[in-house]
Amino acid sequence: MMTPTASAAGRRQSWISMLSIPLFALTLWTCGGGAAVQAAEPGKDASAGSLPRILVLATGGTIAGQADPRATGAYKSGQITGEQLMASVPGLDKLAKINAEQISSIGSQDMNDKVWFALARRIQDAFDKNEADGIIITHGTDTLEETAFFLDNVVRGDKPVVIVGSMRPATAVSADGPGNLYEAVQVAADPRARGRGVLAVLNDKIQGARSVTKTNTTSIETFGSPNDGPIGYVDTAGGIRFLAQAPGFRRATYQLPAGEQLPRVAIVYSHANMDAIPIEDAISHGAKGIVLAGVGDGNTSKAALDALEAAAKKGIVVVRSTRVRSGFVTRNVEVDDDKNGFAVSEDLNPQKARVLTQLLIASGVTAPADLQKAFTATW
Structure with missing residues (x-):
C-alpha cells in the first residue's frame, strides 16, 4: 500500500538508490515533479470535485524492466514495482488517488493461469467492495492481448479496466512507459470509459480487448485492431476522444473454475x-x-x-x-x-x-x- 505521508527526502533517497529510472524521470522527481500518490478510501464513490480512485495491479513486463549488460538494448522484465512505476510519472496526483499492488513480477511470456486468476479475483473484489472507480493493470506486451481478453470475459461490472504496457524498458533513453501510464490513468479515471469492457491503452490509442493485437516485434506503434480499428484516442494535452458512445457493454459471466488452472x-x-x-x-x-x-x-x-x-x-x-x-x-x-x-x-x-x-x-x-x-x- 502506498503511504502518502512519506517524506519527500525519503522518496528521493529511494529513487536515487534505484538504477531503473531514466535520467529525465529522476530529474523530475528530485525537482519536485514526481507524483504524490495518495491512498484511496475504500467504500466511497468518487463524487463531484473529488478525484477518482484508481487501483493499479502490477504484473511486471517490459514497462517494469531494467537494462541488462548482455547486449545493447537488452533488459530484464519485471524488475520495478508498481508503486515505483506510478511514482515516476509526474502529474498523476492531479488525475486520481492511486493505490498500487504487486500481483506478480514476470515477463508476459511467462503469464499463466495463476496470475490471471489472481487478477480476476482482485479486480472483482475491488469492484464488489467499491474500493476503486477504475483498475489499471501494468503488463508485458507479448501476451497483453490474451490477458485483456480473458479478463473481459470473467470480470463483472461496468467500471473501467485498463491494461497498459510499453515496448521499451524504464531505463531506455526514450522510454514509452511513462506516457502510456499517464494516459492509462486518464482513461481509467474518465466516466466515459465505463461500459466499454477491458481497454488497452498504449501509444495514444484506446483499443478494445476483443480486437487489439500486437503487430510488430519492436515498434512502439505495435498495437492495433486490424478488424475494428481503435475505439478512441488519448494524449496528455488534448485529452480523450472516444469514437462512439459506450454501447452499454455487459461482460460475459464465465465463472473461474475451481483450482488455479484452465483446461488444456x-x-x-x-x-x-x-x-x-x-x-x-x-x-x-x-x-x-x-x-x-x-x-x-x-x-x-x-x-x-x-x-x-x-x-x-x-x-x-x-x-x-x-x-x-x-x-x-x-x-x-x-x-x-x-x-x-x-x-x-x-x-x-x-x-x-x-x-x-x-x-x-x-x-x-x-x-x-x-x-x-x-x-x-x-x-
Missing part, C-alpha cells in the same frame, strides 16, 4: 506439407481442445483436417482460426464444419480463440452449436 487447449499452426503429427501429439498430451491457426480462411491440409475430424468425434473441442493477421473465419465455405463438428473463431485470432475455448470447456460448453453461439455472441 493447444494451438496447432498450419503450414505447407502439414501432416497429422502436431494434432496427434496435442491429443496424447491431454488437450481438451484444439485451435487451428489455419492458412487463409482457417484451412489446412487434408491429413490435418482428417485428424481434427477424428479428434472432434472423440469429444475434443476443435475451433478453426487463422494465422492471417486480419479477417474473419467463415463457417462451411472451404471446410464442412457442420459435418466435421468444428466451430470457427470468427474475428478472434488463435491466441484469443484459445482463451475463449478454455473458458467454454471449463463452463461445460462443448457442443459445436453452443460453441459457435459463444464465438459469434457479439456479432
Whole structure:
C-alpha cells in the first residue's frame, strides 16, 4: 500500500538508490515533479470535485524492466514495482488517488493461469467492495492481448479496466512507459470509459480487448485492431476522444473454475506439407481442445483436417482460426464444419480463440452449436 505521508527526502533517497529510472524521470522527481500518490478510501464513490480512485495491479513486463549488460538494448522484465512505476510519472496526483499492488513480477511470456486468476479475483473484489472507480493493470506486451481478453470475459461490472504496457524498458533513453501510464490513468479515471469492457491503452490509442493485437516485434506503434480499428484516442494535452458512445457493454459471466488452472487447449499452426503429427501429439498430451491457426480462411491440409475430424468425434473441442493477421473465419465455405463438428473463431485470432475455448470447456460448453453461439455472441 502506498503511504502518502512519506517524506519527500525519503522518496528521493529511494529513487536515487534505484538504477531503473531514466535520467529525465529522476530529474523530475528530485525537482519536485514526481507524483504524490495518495491512498484511496475504500467504500466511497468518487463524487463531484473529488478525484477518482484508481487501483493499479502490477504484473511486471517490459514497462517494469531494467537494462541488462548482455547486449545493447537488452533488459530484464519485471524488475520495478508498481508503486515505483506510478511514482515516476509526474502529474498523476492531479488525475486520481492511486493505490498500487504487486500481483506478480514476470515477463508476459511467462503469464499463466495463476496470475490471471489472481487478477480476476482482485479486480472483482475491488469492484464488489467499491474500493476503486477504475483498475489499471501494468503488463508485458507479448501476451497483453490474451490477458485483456480473458479478463473481459470473467470480470463483472461496468467500471473501467485498463491494461497498459510499453515496448521499451524504464531505463531506455526514450522510454514509452511513462506516457502510456499517464494516459492509462486518464482513461481509467474518465466516466466515459465505463461500459466499454477491458481497454488497452498504449501509444495514444484506446483499443478494445476483443480486437487489439500486437503487430510488430519492436515498434512502439505495435498495437492495433486490424478488424475494428481503435475505439478512441488519448494524449496528455488534448485529452480523450472516444469514437462512439459506450454501447452499454455487459461482460460475459464465465465463472473461474475451481483450482488455479484452465483446461488444456493447444494451438496447432498450419503450414505447407502439414501432416497429422502436431494434432496427434496435442491429443496424447491431454488437450481438451484444439485451435487451428489455419492458412487463409482457417484451412489446412487434408491429413490435418482428417485428424481434427477424428479428434472432434472423440469429444475434443476443435475451433478453426487463422494465422492471417486480419479477417474473419467463415463457417462451411472451404471446410464442412457442420459435418466435421468444428466451430470457427470468427474475428478472434488463435491466441484469443484459445482463451475463449478454455473458458467454454471449463463452463461445460462443448457442443459445436453452443460453441459457435459463444464465438459469434457479439456479432
